[in-house]
Amino acid sequence: MGIDRRTFIQLVTGGVVGSLFTPVIWKSLDDAAIWSQNWSWIPRLKYGAITEQASVAKFGAAPCAEIVKSVGGSPYLTRGNAENEMSKGGVDPVSASGPQLMYSPSRVNGPMKKTAEGKYESISWEDAEKLLSEKLAAVKGQKGKLAVVSGDSTGTATEVLSGFAAGMGAECYLMPSDEQGAAAALASMGGKGQIGYDLENSDFVLFVGADAMDSWGPVVRNQCVYSASRPTGEEIKTTYVYAGPFLNCTAAAADKWVPVAPGTGAIFCLGLAYHMLKAGASASASDFADFKTLVMSRFSPDKVEKATGVAGAEMAAIAKRIMKSSAPVVVAGSEFAQGAGAADVIAAAAVNMLLGRVNKDGGMKILPELPKAVDAAEGHSELVAKDFVGYLAGIAAGKVAAPEVMMAYEANPVYALPQNTALAQAVEKSGFLVSFSTFMDETASKADLIMPNPTCYERFEDAQTPYGVGAAMLAASAPVAEPLYNSKPTVDVVLGVASGLGIDLGYESADAVYQAKAEKAGADWDSLVEGAAYVSDSTESGSIKFAASVLSKAVAMPKGGEIALAPYSKLIFGTPTVAIPPMNVVVISKYELLGKDLMVQVNSKTAKKLGVSEGSKVKLAGAGGECAVRIHINEGVMNDVIAAPLGFGHTAWDAYSSGKGENISKLLTVGTESGTGLSVWTSSFVSIA
Amino acid sequence: MQQMEFDTKWTMVVDVDKCTGCGACMVSCQAENNIAPMEEGSNKLKTLTWMLVYELNNGKEFPNREVAYLPRPCMQCGHPACVPVCPVVATTKDEEGGIVSQIYPRCIGCRYCMAACPYHARYFGWLDPVWPGGMDKALSPSTSTRPRGVVEKCNFCHTRLMDARARARSEGLDPNKLPDGWYQPACLEACPTGAISFGDVKNPEHKVHELVKNPNAFRILESIGMDPQVYYISRRDWVREQSDNHVAEDKH
Numbered sequence: 001m002g003i004d005r006r007t008f009i010q011l012v013t014g015g016v017v018g019s020l021f022t023p024v025i026w027k028s029l030d031d032a033a034i035w036s037q038n039w040s041w042i043p044r045l046k047y048g049a050i051t052e053q054a055s056v057a058k059f060g061a062a063p064c065a066e067i068v069k070s071v072g073g074s075p076y077l078t079r080g081n082a083e084n085e086m087s088k089g090g091v092d093p094v095s096a097s098g099p100q101l102m103y104s105p106s107r108v109n110g111p112m113k114k115t116a117e118g119k120y121e122s123i124s125w126e127d128a129e130k131l132l133s134e135k136l137a138a139v140k141g142q143k144g145k146l147a148v149v150s151g152d153s154t155g156t157a158t159e160v161l162s163g164f165a166a167g168m169g170a171e172c173y174l175m176p177s178d179e180q181g182a183a184a185a186l187a188s189m190g191g192k193g194q195i196g197y198d199l200e201n202s203d204f205v206l207f208v209g210a211d212a213m214d215s216w217g218p219v220v221r222n223q224c225v226y227s228a229s230r231p232t233g234e235e236i237k238t239t240y241v242y243a244g245p246f247l248n249c250t251a252a253a254a255d256k257w258v259p260v261a262p263g264t265g266a267i268f269c270l271g272l273a274y275h276m277l278k279a280g281a282s283a284s285a286s287d288f289a290d291f292k293t294l295v296m297s298r299f300s301p302d303k304v305e306k307a308t309g310v311a312g313a314e315m316a317a318i319a320k321r322i323m324k325s326s327a328p329v330v331v332a333g334s335e336f337a338q339g340a341g342a343a344d345v346i347a348a349a350a351v352n353m354l355l356g357r358v359n360k361d362g363g364m365k366i367l368p369e370l371p372k373a374v375d376a377a378e379g380h381s382e383l384v385a386k387d388f389v390g391y392l393a394g395i396a397a398g399k400v401a402a403p404e405v406m407m408a409y410e411a412n413p414v415y416a417l418p419q420n421t422a423l424a425q426a427v428e429k430s431g432f433l434v435s436f437s438t439f440m441d442e443t444a445s446k447a448d449l450i451m452p453n454p455t456c457y458e459r460f461e462d463a464q465t466p467y468g469v470g471a472a473m474l475a476a477s478a479p480v481a482e483p484l485y486n487s488k489p490t491v492d493v494v495l496g497v498a499s500g501l502g503i504d505l506g507y508e509s510a511d512a513v514y515q516a517k518a519e520k521a522g523a524d525w526d527s528l529v530e531g532a533a534y535v536s537d538s539t540e541s542g543s544i545k546f547a548a549s550v551l552s553k554a555v556a557m558p559k560g561g562e563i564a565l566a567p568y569s570k571l572i573f574g575t576p577t578v579a580i581p582p583m584n585v586v587v588i589s590k591y592e593l594l595g596k597d598l599m600v601q602v603n604s605k606t607a608k609k610l611g612v613s614e615g616s617k618v619k620l621a622g623a624g625g626e627c628a629v630r631i632h633i634n635e636g637v638m639n640d641v642i643a644a645p646l647g648f649g650h651t652a653w654d655a656y657s658s659g660k661g662e663n664i665s666k667l668l669t670v671g672t673e674s675g676t677g678l679s680v681w682t683s684s685f686v687s688i689a
Numbered sequence: 690m691q692q693m694e695f696d697t698k699w700t701m702v703v704d705v706d707k708c709t710g711c712g713a714c715m716v717s718c719q720a721e722n723n724i725a726p727m728e729e730g731s732n733k734l735k736t737l738t739w740m741l742v743y744e745l746n747n748g749k750e751f752p753n754r755e756v757a758y759l760p761r762p763c764m765q766c767g768h769p770a771c772v773p774v775c776p777v778v779a780t781t782k783d784e785e786g787g788i789v790s791q792i793y794p795r796c797i798g799c800r801y802c803m804a805a806c807p808y809h810a811r812y813f814g815w816l817d818p819v820w821p822g823g824m825d826k827a828l829s830p831s832t833s834t835r836p837r838g839v840v841e842k843c844n845f846c847h848t849r850l851m852d853a854r855a856r857a858r859s860e861g862l863d864p865n866k867l868p869d870g871w872y873q874p875a876c877l878e879a880c881p882t883g884a885i886s887f888g889d890v891k892n893p894e895h896k897v898h899e900l901v902k903n904p905n906a907f908r909i910l911e912s913i914g915m916d917p918q919v920y921y922i923s924r925r926d927w928v929r930e931q932s933d934n935h936v937a938e939d940k941h
């Protein structure tokens with residue numbers, strides 16, 4: 001009879017009572033334990049000097065200033081860098097996985113080109129650059145033939161790409177984010193620069209939509225600021241209120257959750273403005289009178305209640321509470337950090353203006369842009385305001401010709417765009433798709449040429465004024481580890497290719513560009529790479545107006561009577577650029593992913609109305625596609641709303657993220673915001689079958 | 690049962706009201722303690738997460754629903770239920786500081802301790818740990834890897850205590866009287882909202898010494914008398930009430 005581990009345990013536990021007092025059993029148990037723990041392969045721990053180095057991680061949605069711990073030169077653990085203002089200590093759950101992501105099985109090991117059979121073959125960097133140069137030479141100077149998209153709005157790398165695109169006579173875009181609506185909003189209000197919020201000096205923070213603790217703006221910094229205002233065991237110094245359709249992490253952490261229907265953030269803010277105007281609030285802006293007329297005529301409490309679900313009395317109470325605070329601030333954004341358009345930000349800015357909180361400590365700030373390092377590049381705010389989704393929608397509709405070459409830098413448009421099925425196809429229509437991705441993501445797996453960028457731990461990197469922070473700032477880092485694979489920093493690739501094409505961007509290497517950026521900003525490069533952030537205390541002068549004419553066109557009352565989709569995104573599930581990191585898989589709740597099934601959430605009243613119950617399998621259909629999901633009943637969702645997580649349904653990457661759940665982006669409906677012409681997708685409705 | 694008392698008592702205090710449920714502590718704990726990634730995460734009976742963030746709610750319907758997040762490491766109980774049931778003495782509470790240790794090479798995987806622990810803080814390795822690709826190169830030097838078939842649990846990042854003591858010795862300080870903040874577990878270090886505090890509850894110079902006396906401080910399942918070394922703080926009545934298996938109709 002063979003003895004396996006199970007019989008062994010039965011024997012031991014049976015005999016143990018009687019034999020506890022004889023030493024023989026201890027010896028044999030010890031031996032047996034060793035024998036029973038046979039392990040086919042035991043990974044060896046690496047020993048060596050333990051070192052710590054500051055870095056700027058770009059794995060998460062916003063740059064995270066970290067300290068990376070390495071053993072014998074290999075990073076293995078990271079923590080927040082409390083000395084750095086950009087994220088103030090703490091790490092997000094994607095950046096916490098940074099060292100493991102660096103060794104991820106999804107890494108692209110070297111440049112690859114797609115063969116005629118659709119397979120990938122490795123090529124040398126020399127050949128890859130030659131191929132790229134040939135393709136680019138063929139389209140140089142011809143409008144519409146080259147498009148560049150970047151997923152990193154904070155890095156000077158994007159400035160290099162923008163300058164390069166300008167030299168080529170082409171367009172450079174950013175992947176959609178909350179920042180886009182804010183840039184368009186500021187432009188409509190007659191301001192220039194970048195909108196930010198000084199949360200740390202505020203005593204009342206109202207987040208409208210913006211899921212600041214998990215997806216909006218500089219998440220880790222928001223969390224640290226929130227924490228500092230409520231020291232454990234002491235009095236709360238700042239009241240936090242969250243207004244949105246779903247009891248997300250921000251709502252859970254807030255002192256109060258105000259349920260507001262998806263896509264109605266602007267109406268909510270204008271509803272507040274109504275009560276404030278009634279109480280006599282005003283502001284010295286050229287179009288104040290127009291704004292007042294607009295609000296009083298179109299955003300009366302009954303209309304606002306019908307659209308947002310917030311009763312007039314509650315709205316009045318919130319307005320009163322804000323006006324009573326000494327340093328309140330209102331922050332608007334999308335619940336899933338994209339697609340909100342400008343109206344929400346304009347409406348929130350209007351409330352801040354009525355409160356007299358623009359460019360005040362603890363209020364909404366208008367930050368200057370740091371000087372450009374690359375002269376030929378577009379200014380940051382112009383770049384941000386450009387509508388990549390609109391451009392692709394034009395291609396999908398056959399109204400705009402697809403580019404002959406498309407370059408995607410740290411961006412995964414094939415996966416991460418709204419109305420995904422159609423827009424991913426528009427990306428694939430490009431004649432020659434080049435991916436500069438570190439990982440084998442969905443875009444890389446469709447690309448004709450993959451030129452892998454090293455991770456932020458293996459290259460120089462910088463980050464300027466992430467959207468949402470309350471001051472203009474700059475951080476930078478040097479590599480913390482030797483490159484693992486045959487990768488090459490995209491900036492170096494672009495600079496090389498550019499000079500071959502006769503485009504002089506003024507620099508020869510990535511670190512030279514970053515150093516120049518620091519110098520122009522007035523920062524000390526050495527202290528940046530040692531982990532400090534440069535912070536500027538200046539704000540843009542000049543006043544802004546209410547943009548009443550834009551608001552009057554852009555804000556439309558919803559029809560009602562439909563089931564609205566409330567997408568949410570959590571850093572645990574990765575970001576639009578990074579799929580679920582291997583170590584984050586077990587952190588995902590079984591109410592969000594059950595086996596391979598995605599769970600969406602409705603409250604019991606909506607469930608009854610829809611005739612579904614816990615665990616029901618249903619099909620959600622939106623304008624852009626269908627998703628098969630399961631129902632989870634959660635009373636933290638508004639009536640007639642389905643809350644659904646983004647970040648699942650990957651088709652590329654690795655076993656940790658691929659084939660799990662559905663990509664809810666398929667269901668998001670892209671519309672156009674009147675008044676600004678921006679593509680928006682925060683109001684999506686679904687049918688259920 | 691007689692309780693062992695030590696001069697130092699390492700204690701964690703978690704501010705439930707500040708935890709946003711982001712999960713950074715869980716990820717950091719895995720990295721620090723070499724918990725292998727798992728492809729399938731929703732089978733919570735087989736996953737390994739020494740630190741687990743629970744989602745609690747007040748049980749009310751929309752719109753009165755409230756949610757709280759409760760991070761749960763091992764409680765390092767004063768009267769640990771897991772220790773006396775272990776037939777091979779793989780787990781003990783004899784370390785100065787009151788950390789309940791688990792000796793992996795001695796564990797025979799009988800899982801009595803798992804059955805005994807009311808906090809579900811112990812985990813059995815059902816699967817061979819696998820670090821794919823080159824991910825074994827990111828293994829932490831501080832914790833040995835464990836094979837399948839043994840029970841593991843949070844040990845308050847015990848090796849960090851040893852590191853802090855070594856530092857104290859090298860700087861001529863008493864290794865048994867560490868200054869506040871010298872010994873920080875990985876989960877605390879990662880937490881962006883500073884929800885986790887940690888220190889020696891017996892040392893008046895440590896923040897936790899006062900925190901545990903906060904009127905809103907409580908421990909989970911306090912009434913069963915296991916004397917946990919993890920405290921929680923919440924201003925919300927319903928959070929505190931749930932901590933002791935409170936049922937609304939119950940008389941206390």
Ligand code: SF4
Binds near residue numbers: 765771772789805842
């Ligand atoms: S929490 Fe569980 S495993 Fe930890 S000491 Fe207490 S009984 Fe043991």
Ligand code: SF4
Binds near residue numbers: 721762844
């Ligand atoms: S104290 Fe250490 S082992 Fe315990 S949960 Fe925290 S990180 Fe994990």
